[in-house]
Amino acid sequence: MLRGALALLLDFEEDIEVVGQAGDGKEALALIAQLKPDVCLLDIEMPLMSGLEVAEEVQQMQSPCRIIILTTFARPGYFERAVQAGAQGYLLKDEPSERLAEAIRRVMEGRREVSPELVFGTVRDINPLTEREREILKLAAAGKSSSEIASTLHLSYGTVRNYMSEVLGKLGAKNRIEAIALAEEKGWI
Structure with missing residues (x-):
């Protein structure tokens, strides 16, 4: 329901067209390969494959698709993995749709978009593991x-x-x- 509502709100933007929606990570990966979108919004926690795992696979495919991760979690390792996976955006799920649309536009311009609340949550714990x-x-x-x-x-x-x-x-x-x-x-x- 949330995915559908978000897609509907983004489709109202004149310069944004939603070309696909996926119910899980594997379906998202298949749709990215098939539809070749400019930007893909990925929930960090999806069934079958997480958004981070999908982002890592997209990076290995060397796809030009830009990735924005949506999350409710300010976990340091998630941000670290998102950056390593080449994600251009890391945003809170509860951002207003206007903010999300603006973030998509900025990512398309080659910029990075990160919710400040998520960045500050990452500086507490540095991953000690190799x-x-x-x-x-x-x-x-x-x-x-x-x-x-x-x-x-x-x-x-x-x-x-x-x-x-x-x-x-x-x-x-x-x-x-x-x-x-x-x-x-x-x-x-």
Whole structure:
């Protein structure tokens, strides 16, 4: 319902045409490939694939589509991932439609648009995890054992255990479940 209302409001703008709507991340990715829009608004939390995952895939496709992430969360890791994924906009979902339309126009001009409230929320916690540690923690979050992670990443079992030990120490977590919960809450994985 919200997606439809937003599309309707944006369609009222003379210089903006909504060419597609998706109910989940996989559908969004397929529509981006098919319709080749100039700008794509992505909810940060969608079923099947998050907006961040879709943005990362769009970047790998080297699509000229500009990405604006919409969120209600001021989580530091989300902003960091959005920037790394090449998102040109990172805005609050409850922005007025006029502000969103103006942000779309500015992104089309090559500018970046970020809600100030979201930027200030990101400076509190810096992600202490390396790329490899995040990769291992993501696999652990997906339910993989240390042996399976080692096999997937072509590492030794001992190396995976060492990485996991580093993760626990950096996050101050007692076990991998606590580490996963903390990293997900911060938006780091």
